[in-house]
Amino acid sequence: MHRKIKSCCSRSCHPPAGETAGRTGALFLLSLLLLLAACGGQRRQDGSLRIGVALYAQDDTFISSMSQDLEQLAQEAEKATGLKITLLISDSRSNQTVQMDQVDRFLDRGCDVLCVNLVDRTAAAVISDKAAAEGVPLIYFNRQPVAEDIQRWDQTYYVGASAPESGILQGQLVLDAWEQDRARWDRSGDGVLQYAMLEGEPGHQDALLRTEYSIKALTDGGVEVERLARDTANWNRAQAAARTQQWLEEFGGQIEVILSNNDDMALGAIDALNESGRPMEDWPLIVGVDATAPALEAVAAGQLYGTVLNDGRGQAQAMIDLALALYSGEDPAGAVDLTDERYIWLPYRPVTQKDLDQSQDP
Amino acid sequence: MKRDRNDLVEIIILGVLGSLVVLTLAAPQLLQVRRSPPLLSLSILLRDTDSSGWTVARQGMEQAADELGAELRFLTLTVQNDSEEQTAILFREIDGGADALVVVPAGPDDLTLALSQRPDHCPVVTLESSVEGAAGIVAPTDEEVGRRLALALLEDWTGGPVLLLDPLPQTGIGARAEGARAALEERGVPVRQAAALPQDRPEERWVMAFEPLATQQAAERKEAEELGFALYGVGSGAAITAQLERGNISALAAWSDYAAGYLAVRQAVEAAMRADRQDPGPLAFSIVRGEDIYAPENQKLLFPIMSSSGR
Amino acid sequence: MTFFRDLTAQWGERYRRMSIQMVLSLSFTAVAAVGILLMGISLIWRFSSASEQLVAENSQRVLAQANLNLDSYLRRMMRIADTVYYQVLKDTDLAQEGIAGPLSLLHEENRDDLVSLAVFDSRGALVSAAPLSAMKTSAAPARSDWFQSAVQSMENLHFSTPHVQDIFDDPDSPYRWVVSLSHHVELTRDGVTEGGVLLVDMSFSGIEQVCRGVTLGEGGYLYLIDGDGELIYHPRQQLIYAGLLEENNRAAAGYRDGSHRERFQGQARQVTVKTVGYTGWKLVGVAPAASWLTASPQLFLFGLSLLFFAIFLMAFLNFRISARIADPIRRLEQSIKELESGREDVEIEEGGCYEVQHLSRSVRSMVSTMRHLMDDIIHQESQKRRSELEVLQSQINPHFLYNTLDSVIWMTESGQQDEAIQMVTSLARFFRISLSKGKSIIPLTDELDHAKHYMNIQQIRFKNRFTSRIQTGADTEGLYTLKLIVQPILENAIYHGMANAEDDGLIQVSAYREGDALIVDVADNGLGMRPEVAASLLDEDRPEVRTSGSGIGVRNVHQRIRLTFGAGYGLTILSEPDEGTLVRIRLPALTREEAARCQEGEVL
Known part of the structure; x- marks a missing residue:
């Protein structure tokens, strides 16, 4: 643009005037460059681990106690590792649409690891794709998606007990x-x-x-x-x-x-x-x-x-361990017991009155 | 000479205009950056071992956090009401870079001491009990709660001493007990204070509790052991309301936990951003009896709508 | 006021002193900016009013869609009620078979939306319910609103506002918010019909889901109220219930369908209302004014950016254009300034647009005319001086000639033949040199000769009352001088210095060279005069006082020298009373060639 104007009035242009145009153009370009440089990365990296946890329904006793376990274990892990762990827990209230929104929000807020307790286990594909798009590791728990959906994104894991x-x-x-x-x-x-x-x-x-x-x-x-x-x-x-x-x-x-x-x-x-x-x-x-x-x-x-x-606490522990490993970039196999590379199965244990007596005796 | 000056004026004018163009083009990006400021990190320190008793308050907190751009960390104690551990967690959170804290003090005196040790501390908003050095408090007027609950008891009172359950004398809960004691003694009702219900059957036929958990536990024991006392308590959760409905609790001083949570986080965010504070004043509460539980205003107070926290 | 006037004056002054380029470019830019600004403002105004319309239309469309969804949802609920009534209750004799199966089937099929299905008899006792649950001991359905309105107006279906379900006992997830649909039904028992009430408790989240997904632009939302303004759904319902937020729902109940403007809590907003069929509920869409007034800040900023860019371009172009106009004018001005300061070789260039070219051409022709005129004036002036000079030169002669001839006559009569001869001879020499073939510049030797002959004549006339001496420096040889410059001074010295003197008078003429100048000193030891008189002798303004002899002669010489050679040359008179007088003539040391050139210049 400057060039065009300069050339069409070059007959009357004096050296200082040409210089003016040049200098202004340079100024313009410089500020543009500065601006582009300023609009760089936005993702927040403050040395804290942020885990987004979407629960299918908080009023489910087992899920609710699991979320309590998660909070306590996160607090313990925080004490043990010195790494700040922030748990963002949301209740999807048995509504898959709500859960989708919550997953979007977690990704939006820059969660480092996502833990999803699916409302509808057939909806896993969409969530996997969202996480893959953001490159965020994904841990499904309690409700197991089909294997195809777990394979969709190579940082996907399942923590649960085998039904x-x-x-x-x-x-x-x-x-x-x-x-x-x-x-x-x-x-x-x-x-x-x-x-x-x-x-x-x-x-x-x-x-x-x-x-x-x-x-x-x-x-x-x-x-x-x-x-x-x-x-x-x-x-x-x-x-x-x-x-x-x-x-x-x-x-x-x-x-x-x-x-x-x-x-x-x-x-x-x-x-x-x-x-x-x-x-x-x-x-x-x-x-x-x-x-x-x-x-x-x-x-x-x-x-x-x-x-x-159903070892909810064990599952919660496995999730925290896995999340920590994934966050620090370690091999998850070192932190938890992986089956088929993607699955963590927590064993069930039968409990009867006899077992209770035993566990209380010592 | 004059020419030079003209050139200078030209360059300045063109430069200013050019930079204005650039600025206005860039502003949306800059605005966007400003519009999504880093989320404030708020830590919520409870005095319980798990946060299940705070579900409704938590919803309110999350609503406020959502609206005001904050992120919440819920931290519980390993031992109920362990103020030493709470202080330790408090320091750890301050060092961990929390922007503000919401604390349900396990021991207000210890907390006051802790806050005075750390003059650089981030703003602390307390729930339930007031603490010196805190940026704000969200609680009903405790003495008034005790007094009104005592008045409700007096309506039913047929004689005999009243047992006041006061597990944390120095907190806001203690203040509630004091309010009740004053109101009762004014009417010449004999009063006995204890930290918890005695293990065996209590002699008293009138029991007042001033904390949701104590109220719930007393009601559960009353139901399980078919104890013959009339219970007056505070709280608003589903479990307590169920006890009220079943008649195990005669009257309940209730306020909206949702509002308390919401206001606490709002105050904390305002304190963290050093914004203008809107002092919400003490929380409104009302005395609910079993038969009024389904009155429309009590429904709104006692039962949280599972409103979508996501939006 | 005075401040304002001062400011205007100041700016006026600045404006007057501003260069044409500045005036042009600034005023062009200002006008362009104002124009673009006005255009922008009117565009924004048009845009915001259009976008308000758009927001209203959008709200209405969205509300219509939400209405449709809600309507179909409610219709589905009513269909369930109808199914229970017509397909289950009408055909069943309660005494013989239960209705739990079909109820449970219906409930199972709609379990996402239904909390419970229940049938009560006219006294409020539970007939059957799905899912199977026990009734609370404290429950009194007959007293509740939904029961009574169903009984009171039997033909209608009734929808309640949200409330907590208080009928069924549920040990772990109690107290669910529901919206109740109630309908009066006929129950058959042992062939006898009696009244009853069917209750369909819709889960609150069903309605919430219908309304929640609706977005109404930036900051907009939708809420649902019943005919009395009682809140059914609001995105921040819990906050309203907790008393932390208020909504203008009571006022909204009074609005008719369509868009309205309202102010609520100091905020202007657009409220769109749509009544849901059958129930009398109203969907209320709220769009804050901010969402359309400022459009979106991005758009506004983009507009602003375009505006600034336009001004930037205008300013740039204006600077260039005004420079094109003003630069030649300024250069012209510069040339004229140089002319004024007296430089002669000023080049006036032609450039710029037509008018300026024309102007510079005019100035150039004017300058050349002026130069011609000036040359003419100089020529005429020198002619005039020349004629004046000639007149002056001619003034000398008759007077002197008369005196000398008088002396010759007197000598001849007294028999002083030799002296008479000498005098006449000197006189002849004197006149020859005086004429010098009409040349005004002659060799210095001739001029001094001329002086000597004059002195000879005068010595004879004054009977040797004084002596004279003429000295010439060797370096003056071959130099030329203006003619008839020494004689008038000598005349002056004789008449004023020697006339009354005794025999010891001495007049000394010495010529020597001083750098580029030729100096001829004429010194006498006569009466002398006061310095101020001496100084005044050369003053041109002095009134001419004719005494015997003529003082005019000295001034004449001074003027002639200066006319011929410039102000750097001329006479200097140094005198003291009783001491004598020294007249110093300062001339350029002219060689022969220079003399010739000078002669020519004078002729020209």
Whole structure:
């Protein structure tokens, strides 16, 4: 532009005037350059680890205790490593759209590691793509996406417990009880195990797998079983109580075992039994999964025969360790026990009254 | 001579105009940089071992943090009400570069001492108990809470001594107990103070608790052991409200934890940015009885809407 | 006021003293800037009013969409109520079979949106519910609003404002916010029909989801109220419930559908209202005025940037154009200034635009005319002087001639033949030199000869009352001088210095060279005079006093020398009373060639 003007008025231009144009142009360019330089990177790097944690629903007892564990463990890790760890925890309130927004916000705020407890495990692809676009390591936990979605972004990991294992352990708990004290539990005396199944949310993989594998463990153990009733209670204590109440009215003492996909529902069944005023000796054998605090109380009280410890704290620990390793660029295999390069499986542990006594004795 | 001066004027004018062009072109970027200032880092120090009792307050805090551009770190103690540990965490957070702190003091005196040791400390806003040297406090008027709760008790009172549960005498909770004691003694009601419910059945038929956790625990024991006392407490969480509804608590002094959390973070952010402070004044509270629990204004007070914290 | 006047005066002064280039460029730029600014302002104004319209239209469109979504959501809920009523309750005799199955099926199918489905009889006792739950002991459905409005107006479906569900017992996740839909139903029991109420508790988050996704531009939001202005959904509902925020929902209930401007808490904003069918609820879209008034700051800044760029370009062009106009003028001015200071070889160049070229041409021709005129004047002036000179020269002769001839006559009569002869001879020599073939510059020797003959004549006349001596420096040989310059001084010395003197008078003429100058001193030891008189002798302004002889002669010589050779030459008179007088003639030392050139110049 300057050039053009200069040339068209060059006849009358005097050296100082030409110089003026040149100098102004130089000034312009210089400031532009400065500006471009100023608009450099924005990402914040302040030597602190920021972990975004999206929970599917904070009102889920297990998830809620896991978030407490995460906070405490982060605080401990902070003390141990001296690295500042900031946890940003959000509650997706069982809404995948909300979760997507929250993931966007975490990425926007420059989280170093993202931990996602999917609301809808089929939505993992979108989240993986978002994280991959920002180059942020991603840890799924509690709800396992399909392998294809984990492969989408090579910094994706899954921390959880294997659902079939929990089913198998639950089944084995029942099997042990059945074999040790058949006289007590085989109320009908026909050698067939009559049971009722309280299932979690329809379509939830844990619900499906636990249901299937607990029975499989029993049948594999050579026990003949008969299902009297099954219904979904959405992991929910009140709904489970209502269902159980119905069953008690319908089948009375025929139910020998109540298998529940989680502890909350098992407690619901206990609520219903309490309500019915039945003496404890006549109660069916009840087993749950998760080993939440109220469930352990129930185990201690003898109402709940046993539960399977879903090691929430262990999972939380694994997540923190993994996040720390990923943040500092170490090989995650050194920090946690990786299976198939991407999976961290925390073992389940059966908990019965006996186990509680043992753990309290020492 | 004159020519030179003209040239100079020209260069200056053109230079100014040119730089204005550049500036206005660049301003959006500069504005954007300014619009997303680094998030303030706020640490929330609780006096509990987990933050489950603070879910609603936390929602309020997160709402405020979201609106005002702050990031929250929730820090709990390993031992309930351990003021030494709290002080240690406080120092660590200050050293860690926190822009402001929201503290629920485990021991206000220790905290006052801690703050006076660190004159360079970042602003501290307290919840529940006031602390000298803090930038602000969010709490209801404690004596008034105690007094009004005592008045609610007096409405039902049929005689006999009243047991005041006061686990933390020097905090705001202690002040509530003092308010209640004053109101009761004024009416000649015998009063006994204790840190917690006795292990065996308490003799008193009237019990007042001044802290949500104590209220909840007392109500749970009352329900579990079918104790025959009338309980008057404070708090607003779902668990406490359920006890109120079931009649295990006779009356509750309740305020919005959501508002408390929101105001605490807002004050902390304002203090950290040294902005104009809007002093919210003491929190409003009301006395709720079991039968009024579903009155519209009490619904709004007692039950948080699970409003989307994301937006 | 005075300050203002001072300022104007100051600026006026500055403006008057400003160069043409500055005036041109600054005023052009200022006018351009004002024009562009006005254009910009009007554009922004137009733009903001258009964008307000746009915001209103956008709000209405968004609200219409939200309305559609909400409507379909509510319709779905009403469909569920209808299904329960017509497909389940109407066909079922409650005494024979339960309705839990179908209810639970419906609930399961809509569990994302429904908290519960329940049927109550006319006394408020629970008939059936899904999901299966126990009723709270304290629950009294018959007393609640939804129950009563269903009973009061049986044909309608009723929607409540959000409230906490207080009917069913739920040990771990109690107290959910719901919006209740209630409908009066007919229950059949043992063939007998009775009234009842169907309650569909929609989860609050269902409505929230419909409204939450709606965005209304920068800072805009949407909320939902019922017909009385009671809040149903607000993006910051919890803050409002906690008393930390206020919303203008009561006023909004009174607005009709469409866009309105309102001020709330000191903030101007645009509120768009859309009534949801059947329920009487109102969707309210709020767009703060800031979102359209300043457009977006980016856009505003971009406009500003364009404006500055335009001004920058204008200023640049103006500086160039004004330089093109003003530079030739300034150069012309410079040339004229040099002319004024007297330089002669000033070149006036032609350049710039037509008018300036024309002007410089005119100036140039004017200068050359002026030079011609000046040359003419000089020529005429010198002619005039020359004629004056000739007149002066001719003034000498008759007087002297008369005296001398008188003396010759007297000598002849008294028989002094030799002396008479000598005198006549000297006289002849004297006149020959005086004439010198009409040349005005003659050799110095001739001039001194002329002086000697004159002295001879006078000595005879004054009977040797004085003696005279003429000395010549060797270095004066071959030099030329103006003729008839020594004689008038000698005349003066004789008449004023010697006339009354005794026999010892001495007049001494000495010629010598002093650098480039030729000096001829005429010294006498006569009466002398006071220095101030001596100084006044050469004063041209002095009135001419004719005494015997003539003082005029001396001044004449002085004038002639200066006319011929310039102000650096002429006479100097040094005198003291009773001491004598020295007249020093200062002339350029002219060689022959110079003399010839000088002669010529004089002729010219």
